[in-house]
Amino acid sequence: MADPIERVLVAVAHPDDAEFGCSGSVAKWVKEGREVIYVILTNGDKGSGDRSMTSERLTKTRVEEQLNAARTLGVERVEFLGYPDGELEDTRETRRAVTAQIRRFRPGLIVTQNPNRTANFYASHRDHRTTGTIVLDCVYPLARDHLSFPELLAQGLEPHKVREIYLMAWENPDVVVDISDTMELKLKALACHTSQMGDFSRVEALVRERGAQLGKPKGYAYAETFTRILIPR
Ligand SMILES: [Zn+2]
Numbered sequence: 001m002a003d004p005i006e007r008v009l010v011a012v013a014h015p016d017d018a019e020f021g022c023s024g025s026v027a028k029w030v031k032e033g034r035e036v037i038y039v040i041l042t043n044g045d046k047g048s049g050d051r052s053m054t055s056e057r058l059t060k061t062r063v064e065e066q067l068n069a070a071r072t073l074g075v076e077r078v079e080f081l082g083y084p085d086g087e088l089e090d091t092r093e094t095r096r097a098v099t100a101q102i103r104r105f106r107p108g109l110i111v112t113q114n115p116n117r118t119a120n121f122y123a124s125h126r127d128h129r130t131t132g133t134i135v136l137d138c139v140y141p142l143a144r145d146h147l148s149f150p151e152l153l154a155q156g157l158e159p160h161k162v163r164e165i166y167l168m169a170w171e172n173p174d175v176v177v178d179i180s181d182t183m184e185l186k187l188k189a190l191a192c193h194t195s196q197m198g199d200f201s202r203v204e205a206l207v208r209e210r211g212a213q214l215g216k217p218k219g220y221a222y223a224e225t226f227t228r229i230l231i232p233r
Contacts, residue, residue, distance in 0.1 A: 005108035005163065010075075011039040011098065011135045012113055013088060013127035014047065015066035016193040021123075021168040022111050023073055024179025024186040024211070025224050030074035031182070038070055038078040039101045041094070041131050046085040047196055061195050069192035073185060077105075088127040090134050095142055096152065098134050102143040103157035110139060111166045111226070120170055132167060139165060140231065161233075166226035170214065173225030180221035183211060 008029055010018045018026065018038055026036050044062040045055035063080060070078045081097050088094065102110070115132030117124045139162045142148045146159045153159075166175060179186060187204055190197070197203050208222070215223035 006034055007105060007107045008034055008036045008109045008111065009039060009102065009105050009107035010036060010111045011041065011101070011131065013041050013125065013131040014085065015040055015044045015062040016047075016069070016190070016196050017113065017128065018111075019069050019186065019190045019193060020207070021113070022166075022224055022226075023069070023189045024182045024222065025111075025177040025226075026075060027073045027182035027185040027189075028177065028179060036073070036075045037105050037107070038066070038075055039081065039098065040066060040078065041081045041098070041134075042083045042085045042088050042127055043080065044085050058195065062193075065193045065195060069189040072189040072192060086127060088130045088134075090130055090137075094134055095138055096149050098138040099142045099149055100152055100155075100157055102138055102162065103152060103160050106160045108163045109166065110135060110162050110164075111168065112136075114167050114169055114227070118169075118171055123168070123170070136165065136229075161231070163231055163233075165229040165231070167229070168224075169227040170210075170225060173214075173227055175226040175228045176214065176218050176220070176223045177226070178215065178218070178220040178222075179211065179224050180215070183208070183222045186211075 012018045043059040045059045048058050112135040113128040113132040115129050143160050191200055211222035214225045
């Protein structure tokens with residue numbers, strides 16, 4: 001990073017996506033004194049194999065789990081946009097909702113999901129791809145231009161220029177964040193998502209294995225990796 005970025009906004013589709021994809025980095029940024037804010041686009045109300053579970057109950061549970069995870073990591077704030085899980089669409093409404101969050105919190109760095117389908121089947125969930133698409137369009141040009149969504153301007157949400165974007169990525173990353181010191185916090189935050197974890201020792205083994213694999217080329221015990229988009233001034 002050219003100069004210090006003080007505020008980071010993490011925009012993801014579901015409660016637990018940030019913990020899987022970037023929470024080691026989030027914990028590290030918080031330790032470095034940065035302010036981290038989460039924006040969760042859907043309510044995660046489909047993520048259950050329990051036939052007696054209702055979407056309403058699951059939404060409540062997942063909000064609580066996400067808040068606990070955020071607290072564990074030192075995330076300053078979590079905004080839930082509440083769109084239905086599995087049905088997120090790239091519409092004027094969803095773009096306006098995300099643009100409003102960007103203008104409100106004015107981050108230097110935004111972390112989000114990969115808008116493209118990749119060979120990583122689970123990372124390429126439809127809501128993840130849609131989130132990546134929406135967020136990129138909101139950074140440029142929607143949050144930047146005062147003539148986009150004039151109704152936001154009327155609410156005092158002034159245009160904002162984001163400086164860089166990290167897309168969560170495992171293939172050919174150009175940013176490798178050393179999370180060796182924050183892996184334990186990442187696991188602790190992941191464990192807060194009780195409704196999603198089943199056998200946590202299995203999840204832990206997979207997360208450690210993946211983190212070790214990503215860190216290996218750089219000689220880190222564990223890493224998270226991203227594709228970086230630097231936005232010209
Ligand atoms: Zn997800």
